[in-house]
Amino acid sequence: MNRVLVLRILGILLAFLAAVLLAPIPFSLYFADGAWPSFLLSSLICAALGGVLILKCRSPREMAVRDGFAVVTFGWTAFALFGALPYLLSGSIPSVLDALFETMSGFTTTGATILPDIEALAPSILFWRALTQWLGGMGFIVLSLAILPMLGVGGMQMFKAEMPGPTADRLKPRIQDTAKLLWGVYVLLTSAQTLLLMLGGLSFFDALCHAFTTLASGGFSPKNASVGAYDSAYVDWVIILFMFLAAVNFALHYQVLRGRGREMWRNEEFRVFLGLTLVIIVLVMWANQGAVYTSLSDNLRYSTFQVVSIFSTTGYATADYGMWPAMSQYLLFLAMLVGGCAASTAGGMKVARLLLLIKHAQVQIYRLIHPRAVRLVKLGDVPVDREIMQSILGFFALWMAIFMVATILMASTGLDMVSAAGSVVATLAVIGPGFGSVGPMENYAHILPFGKSVLVVCMLLGRLELFTVLVLFFPTFWRK
Amino acid sequence: MNRVLVLRILGILLAFLAAVLLAPIPFSLYFADGAWPSFLLSSLICAALGGVLILKCRSPREMAVRDGFAVVTFGWTAFALFGALPYLLSGSIPSVLDALFETMSGFTTTGATILPDIEALAPSILFWRALTQWLGGMGFIVLSLAILPMLGVGGMQMFKAEMPGPTADRLKPRIQDTAKLLWGVYVLLTSAQTLLLMLGGLSFFDALCHAFTTLASGGFSPKNASVGAYDSAYVDWVIILFMFLAAVNFALHYQVLRGRGREMWRNEEFRVFLGLTLVIIVLVMWANQGAVYTSLSDNLRYSTFQVVSIFSTTGYATADYGMWPAMSQYLLFLAMLVGGCAASTAGGMKVARLLLLIKHAQVQIYRLIHPRAVRLVKLGDVPVDREIMQSILGFFALWMAIFMVATILMASTGLDMVSAAGSVVATLAVIGPGFGSVGPMENYAHILPFGKSVLVVCMLLGRLELFTVLVLFFPTFWRK
Ligand SMILES: [K+]
Ligand SMILES: [K+]
16 A cells, blocks of 8 residues: 555645635624634644645555545544534534444434434534534545545446546546535435525525435434424425435436436336335335324425435434334345445445346356256346346345444444344445434434444444455555 | 146155154153144145146156256245145144144244244154154255255355265255265254253153254244243253354264264364354343343353344243343344354354355455455365355345345334344344244244235245245246
């Protein structure tokens, strides 16, 4: 690994963080919440450290693929560490671990919170909380469409096909081009949602915070009661639409904006995601009708909201699904595992991987019946390379193994069975709310420090598609 | 598929069943429990139907590999159907579905019971119940060492390596040779355990029933309180030893009996199984100490018994692990998923597959760091063929998918979250007792008919390594 170059890039990232830490200051001044000095000081600390790194670390060499792992993992970690400064300096979150948890939950777009009373915080702090998610979401799209495919992580090579642009071997040109295009799509969708929410009666501040955390599939709401606080069917449906869109491959959005709407429909992952969403909504409504909701229209509205919120791994709530029948909760659990589409801001394992796992199993069965037949797994019309299939299968096995081990660790802190598994799936799949004592109407304040640390690692592992983080734990990674 | 030949073999299997249905009659006469006419009548029915099939169905063709799937799946199903006759005819279990559940639970060596009061049954019926497991266990060893590898199911080709004997392409000679050798090992171990249990004060009847259901990793006990009824440390430790042995590859036992004891230690799967057993025992003891047991010796005895009972997928109980801390329960849950060694009578996914999944993930990570390096997954010194690795990965993905879908189905019958997942893992991994309302001190009587049907299918799927059953649902299987 080229340590000097990695440190230099971390310096650049810190300088960028220093700049965005200034963004909440206008809100602080407007609302006169007195939190602006914390942001200024945080920004200065990041600028100073970033400046030192940029000046001191100069490397003549180009960035190698292997350095990418270190940059991504340490970059996200640095953002979580230094992004926590405003919480600490303003006294909004006094504990360092809690502040780190909240910031990691932000930049990974998880949305799990340790705050029992969100509305007690200064508006500019709430804006920062939403902004961490928005930045994290943008970061993840670029990561999954431009960086991970190049690193060869978890079969992500499969899902960049739709993206135009140069395909040079080096990271730089492609990242910059891709980032610019997608940044445009992301900003456009965020603006549209902000506008539509304002038409529904939300203040600019509320609308913007919700648009930030919807497009990021984040789920941090500035309200204690989440989206339920507005008690508006219009707001619910607008957010349902944008939660769904945020969980769709952003390369497809780009195609649609270029007038190639048919590309979206031709995309197999999108069709399966849409179909699965509808099926799960119907099944949840079937289980909830009578048991939770007597009116069909209430059932439609609240069940749809919760299914889309969970399937897109956003994590907003308008209902306490912890009180729903076990069948509904397991359907939501399944949706959590699957997550949205690849190259969206959603977490989980991604619909495309699920689809390929099912097709792989089908091919396996077919080959038992016809041992001499050759049949390839395909996504759309594209045959899936053996290597890619292997890494997707490896990803799935590793995901399950980490899920199991982390659940045992969480249970060791004294959580009950449902809450232990619920907290792990909620963080590893970057959902936010889980089941049991970390359900949609609860928070993570009561988790013991060891448990919070485990969940912080789960968020990072989940958001960076496991492998990006795990390679760093192999001694061979550090050898020249 | 060669339907005539498959029907003929089913006829032979029914004739065999007719013979073994006579075995409980001496016990019935000895205990004068009056159940012998049910066995005689059941035997006659099987003999008649079997005879007709043997006489009417004659095929000049040899058995093809594809026919093997149908023989295995329909054979096991026929045993479960016709083996239920004594329960029904004697009135011990009046409901057809319940009798089928109990018999399927027997022949698949699951050990889940719908009987709230086991001791109320006639001794000869209890003997039959234990015998179904013993036969099922023997059947499964032959299946996994001789038949599944030939069918190419779930990478089972990997685990037959240690077995001597001809390697002809056709099923017949190999099955017969393998069966004879293993039958000897199985009978020997069963006799040894029966003797040791009788030395501990058990009656011949109790000792034999427990030896039958231990060696089969079955777990049907003729006592309501399972092995806990004897309240004897000696009995507990004897059963712990034989539960462990039953979960070890029987080809290794054969080698040990031939004086090649080193083969067992050289076997990587065995070493990992032993190591994992010890690690899980220590972790469970750590969680249970103070919380469940105050004395270390009690903790050692009961925790070890339960861990080995669950890890070997036997399912006997001397303690209500449903009252243990969530961490202990999740460790048992993990042990359930993994199961014992391949080619033993244990269920679950098998230690060897887990081991290969972990090695596969390691290789994946290694290849991210060294993209041009070639590194193969190995078990012991043997490199694992790509195709076999693919089918093991496919097996794992399919196992998880079936687990998820079946859990949702069980939740739809109104079970709580823990019981829904608990009942599925208990049957799919052929354990017997699960979690929640199907825990070790409970039974399956309260499950609704739809739920019982789902679990019957799970037992069959789990015991026959998924693929053997699933191929029959592919239309292409039935085409000429
Ligand atoms: K989220
Ligand atoms: K069992």
